[in-house]
Amino acid sequence: MMRRAINHAAGNGHAAGNATASQREWLLHMAQLPVPRVYDELNAHAGGLAPHEVEVSRELWGPNVVAHADRKPRPIRLLLAFSDPLTYILVLIAAVSVLTDWIFASADSRDLTTPAIIGVMVLVSGVMRFVQEERSGDAAESLAEMIETTCCVLREGPGRTDIPLDEVVVGDVVNLSSGDIVPADLRIVHARDLFVSQSSLTGEPEPVEKVADAGLVGTGPGADAASDVRNLAFMGSTVISGTARGVVVATGARTLFGEATSLLGTARRQTAADEGVSRTSVLLVRLMMAMVPVVLLVSGMTKGDWLSSLLFSLSVAVGLTPEMLPMLVSGCLGKGALDLSRAHVIVKRLGAIQDLGAIDILCTDKTGTLTQDSVVLERHLDVDGNEDVSVLNWAFMNSFFGTGMRNLIDSAIIRRAIEEGARGGGPTGADEIATSWQLVDELPFDFERRRVSVVVGDERGNTVMVTKGAMEEVLALCSQYELSGERHAITPDVGRAVMERAAALGDEGMRVLGVAVREEPAGAGTLAADDECDMTLIGYLAFLDPPKASAAEAVRALAQNGVTTKVLTGDSARVTTYVCGKMGLPVDGVLTGAEVDAMDDAELAERAQRTSVFAKLSPTQKARVVQGLRSLGHAVGYMGDGVNDAAAMRASDCGISVDSAVDVAREAADIILLEKDLMVLERGIMCGRRTYANMAKYVKMTVSSNFGNVISVLVAATFLPFLPMTAVQLLLLNLIYDLTCTAIPWDNVDDELVLSPRRWDGTSMRAFMLRMGPVSSVFDVITFAALFAWICPAVAGGAWGSLDASGRALFVSTFQAGWFVESMWTQTLVVHLVRTARVPFVQSHAAWSITLLGASGIVLATLLPATAVGGALGFAPMPTAYFVFLACVVAGYVASALFARRAYLLRHHSLL
Numbered sequence: 001m002m003r004r005a006i007n008h009a010a011g012n013g014h015a016a017g018n019a020t021a022s023q024r025e026w027l028l029h030m031a032q033l034p035v036p037r038v039y040d041e042l043n044a045h046a047g048g049l050a051p052h053e054v055e056v057s058r059e060l061w062g063p064n065v066v067a068h069a070d071r072k073p074r075p076i077r078l079l080l081a082f083s084d085p086l087t088y089i090l091v092l093i094a095a096v097s098v099l100t101d102w103i104f105a106s107a108d109s110r111d112l113t114t115p116a117i118i119g120v121m122v123l124v125s126g127v128m129r130f131v132q133e134e135r136s137g138d139a140a141e142s143l144a145e146m147i148e149t150t151c152c153v154l155r156e157g158p159g160r161t162d163i164p165l166d167e168v169v170v171g172d173v174v175n176l177s178s179g180d181i182v183p184a185d186l187r188i189v190h191a192r193d194l195f196v197s198q199s200s201l202t203g204e205p206e207p208v209e210k211v212a213d214a215g216l217v218g219t220g221p222g223a224d225a226a227s228d229v230r231n232l233a234f235m236g237s238t239v240i241s242g243t244a245r246g247v248v249v250a251t252g253a254r255t256l257f258g259e260a261t262s263l264l265g266t267a268r269r270q271t272a273a274d275e276g277v278s279r280t281s282v283l284l285v286r287l288m289m290a291m292v293p294v295v296l297l298v299s300g301m302t303k304g305d306w307l308s309s310l311l312f313s314l315s316v317a318v319g320l321t322p323e324m325l326p327m328l329v330s331g332c333l334g335k336g337a338l339d340l341s342r343a344h345v346i347v348k349r350l351g352a353i354q355d356l357g358a359i360d361i362l363c364t365d366k367t368g369t370l371t372q373d374s375v376v377l378e379r380h381l382d383v384d385g386n387e388d389v390s391v392l393n394w395a396f397m398n399s400f401f402g403t404g405m406r407n408l409i410d411s412a413i414i415r416r417a418i419e420e421g422a423r424g425g426g427p428t429g430a431d432e433i434a435t436s437w438q439l440v441d442e443l444p445f446d447f448e449r450r451r452v453s454v455v456v457g458d459e460r461g462n463t464v465m466v467t468k469g470a471m472e473e474v475l476a477l478c479s480q481y482e483l484s485g486e487r488h489a490i491t492p493d494v495g496r497a498v499m500e501r502a503a504a505l506g507d508e509g510m511r512v513l514g515v516a517v518r519e520e521p522a523g524a525g526t527l528a529a530d531d532e533c534d535m536t537l538i539g540y541l542a543f544l545d546p547p548k549a550s551a552a553e554a555v556r557a558l559a560q561n562g563v564t565t566k567v568l569t570g571d572s573a574r575v576t577t578y579v580c581g582k583m584g585l586p587v588d589g590v591l592t593g594a595e596v597d598a599m600d601d602a603e604l605a606e607r608a609q610r611t612s613v614f615a616k617l618s619p620t621q622k623a624r625v626v627q628g629l630r631s632l633g634h635a636v637g638y639m640g641d642g643v644n645d646a647a648a649m650r651a652s653d654c655g656i657s658v659d660s661a662v663d664v665a666r667e668a669a670d671i672i673l674l675e676k677d678l679m680v681l682e683r684g685i686m687c688g689r690r691t692y693a694n695m696a697k698y699v700k701m702t703v704s705s706n707f708g709n710v711i712s713v714l715v716a717a718t719f720l721p722f723l724p725m726t727a728v729q730l731l732l733l734n735l736i737y738d739l740t741c742t743a744i745p746w747d748n749v750d751d752e753l754v755l756s757p758r759r760w761d762g763t764s765m766r767a768f769m770l771r772m773g774p775v776s777s778v779f780d781v782i783t784f785a786a787l788f789a790w791i792c793p794a795v796a797g798g799a800w801g802s803l804d805a806s807g808r809a810l811f812v813s814t815f816q817a818g819w820f821v822e823s824m825w826t827q828t829l830v831v832h833l834v835r836t837a838r839v840p841f842v843q844s845h846a847a848w849s850i851t852l853l854g855a856s857g858i859v860l861a862t863l864l865p866a867t868a869v870g871g872a873l874g875f876a877p878m879p880t881a882y883f884v885f886l887a888c889v890v891a892g893y894v895a896s897a898l899f900a901r902r903a904y905l906l907r908h909h910s911l912l
């Protein structure tokens with residue numbers, strides 16, 4: 001038997017994108033065996049693996065890691081750093097110049113300077129990109145490692161122990177309960193009302209029930225799908241309710257959906273920030289497609305040199321692409337993630353920082369997020385509202401014997417019952433209860449029923465079902481109530497009085513649960529939701545979970561910064577309204593789960609926008625509300641910590657959770673708060689906005705100055721008898737400029753630029769480009785005119801028409817050097833005008849690194865024409881008179897750009 005397992009282990013060494021036939025066969029084989037045979041074949045035991053067996057298994061089957069598609073091996077990353085349009089065009093130009101300057105050149109004029117210079121440019125841009133990307137990639141990876149998901153396994157020696165998911169091996173016995181992530185493919189050996197969501201594998205949102213019976217294999221016509229097999233649970237699925245024990249039959253790449261699914265589940269939809277970046281890219285591609293052919297035609301027809309014109313127009317295309325954008329975006333995000341980690345906020349998906357900065361609506365659950373997570377049982381009352389210890393006793397039984405998700409409510413009940421017991425009131429402790437009663441069956445909590453039932457039996461064979469849950473739901477099950485040992489029918493008046501009493505407690509901020517019993521319910525193993533009927537209401541439990549001190553302050557700070565907070569909870573409207581009141585959150589209408597269900601998507605979206613509190617929501621309803629708000633164009637963040645929040649987090653632009661949340665919530669979240677202080681969230685949002693501001697700065701200024709350059713090039717190509725810059729010169733200008741931009745992630749951002757949510761906006765990008773670009777063109781054209789009519793004739797010794805070939809060559813070199821230097825000055829200065837709406841350098845100054853790099857770029861570009869390298873690049877040294885002229889042009893440009901910026905601000909109100 002063991003041989004078969006070894007064969008399977010050895011024969012499946014390849015990564016599994018989709019389950020191969022032999023993997024499926026193996027899983028089906030495991031599903032069909034009786035449990036003892038499963039253990040035998042895996043060389044495992046019900047009591048767990050011994051340490052040496054763990055090692056053997058890991059050696060045989062490999063570790064439980066799924067290849068991460070996100071980060072490729074380092075050599076590939078290095079290669080990829082060199083694969084971008086700038087490099088391609090540089091290599092093309094190098095190839096052409098090897099042909100023209102070497103292969104087809106006469107022996108005495110052979111010269112490889114141009115390809116050598118291009119080689120250096122390729123190297124510099126590639127290495128720079130690689131270093132930047134490595135830095136942000138490493139930062140993201142080390143942050144991700146701080147968030148570790150564990151699972152509970154049974155091992156010989158330590159017994160039940162929590163280990164990281166990747167340490168699970170084949171043969172391990174795993175315990176599952178609500179909120180867990182299934183760590184590997186498991187054969188279920190014991191299950192109690194286990195419902196799992198396989199949506200990350202099958203896309204099917206409805207939870208499916210899993211059981212231990214070997215007979216229940218392969219259901220329905222689609223039974224080929226191994227995911228249908230009911231006694232197997234698969235890696236990446238999540239436990240919605242119930243408990244189970246399973247033995248691991250496949251790990252890592254050998255799991256059913258191994259490589260295809262990351263543990264995060266379904267592929268994320270496009271978030272607001274993703275959409276913004278792709279809209280900006282589309283704008284640029286359109287611009288390029290419109291401009292480049294025109295440049296080619298105009299310069300080709302006027303100059304007649306089609307090869308140079310082609311290379312030149314390709315360089316214009318490269319110049320138009322902010323090819324550093326991906327690198328700058330990851331640089332900005334990596335920097336943002338590090339800043340946030342210092343504020344104890346861990347970013348799991350780097351892009352989420354932008355999304356955080358973009359959100360204008362924050363949806364949050366209530367329990368544990370807005371409240372302190374210190375649930376205290378305040379009162380246990382009979383139906384008339386008098387303290388009654390028997391209500392506590394029954395509730396204790398329910399909480400103590402329930403094996404499903406035990407939450408803070410259950411802990412509070414158990415704690416209180418033990419305290420009362422010590423005072424001689426209630427049960428005296430777990431030992432006594434455990435000896436006099438035994439668990440017979442149970443119906444665990446789920447978010448639709450909102451209650452838990454357990455059936456307990458005593459030595460004499462009496463059984464009783466105890467149910468506790470949301471007041472309305474429990475009352476609906478009861479036909480009678482018990483008061484002072486007597487039972488009475490529940491009339492509509494009694495029902496109303498009960499709900500009024502619960503509502504009054506709710507108004508005091510107390511969460512109310514009902515407790516009911518039923519004698520001799522269905523037998524062990526057959527208990528179903530239908531049996532929860534004809535019950536006797538015993539009384540209520542009232543819990544206090546005070547709002548967090550930081551919540552009110554955070555809600556206020558968020559509102560001041562343009563973020564509206566909405567509360568989406570499974571709890572009742574009264575308690576939620578009370579908590580909102582305490583936090584100073586205005587309650588503009590309440591929508592309940594039932595009302596949400598009655599609306600279609602459009603109506604829900606519209607109502608959701610006007611509503612601040614949503615009560616008694618199921619997980620799917622929470623997700624629907626989030627989707628509705630997003631459909632109206634809002635960027636929505638969702639913050640929660642429970643199983644019932646995961647779907648809404650995935651549906652949001654940015655899922656936020658806390659480190660103490662259940663695994664499912666932590667996995668679904670993009671951002672994890674290590675501290676439960678909500679003010680940290682506000683800091684995170686600000687950091688997201690600053691990150692956005694720096695990215696937008698780069699895109700806006702680069703796009704507008706490149707746009708300006710293209711207009712200038714068109715003018716030059718039409719009126720000049722030569723190209724205003726060669727392809728290599730243009731690319732070099734581009735490269736030096738990009739180098740000066742590498743410090744942008746570290747730039748300071750003015751406070752007024754982060755006062756409201758920030759998101760990519762194609763319209764403002766276009767408007768900025770159309771307004772600022774032409775300003776720089778005007779000064780370019782003035783420069784062209786001065787160079788052509790004054791500076792170049794002075795240097796070359798006469799007007800263009802009067803010069804011989806060498807005179808014309810000097811004329812062209814001087815002209816090109818002149819424009820190169822002027823372009824560098826204006827492009828570099830523009831960053832100081834775009835980064836602030838204040839007076840640059842005086843009221844707001846850039847980070848010193850930006851100023852330093854910009855100044856170095858200017859110095860380099862200004863000195864280059866006078867050097868040997870400049871000569872090789874086709875530049876001639878500029879005369880002193882030119883610099884006097886340049887100073888006037890730069891001053892004129894800055895003044896006009898400030899004016900254009902003011903006009904833009906008047907119309908668009910915000911610069912970035």
Ligand SMILES: Nc1ncnc2c1ncn2[C@@H]1O[C@H](COP(=O)(O)OP(=O)(O)OP(=O)(O)O)[C@@H](O)[C@H]1O
Pocket residue numbers: 365366367368405406407409410445447450451452468469470471512513568569570571572617642644
């Ligand atoms: N352990 C439990 N036993 C019985 N009933 C419970 C238990 N836990 C929750 N409930 C009931 O189910 C309701 C819904 O719970 P759910 O977890 O969806 O939301 P919540 O915890 O109240 O709030 P939030 O959505 O803000 O986290 C609760 O308001 C409560 O009435």
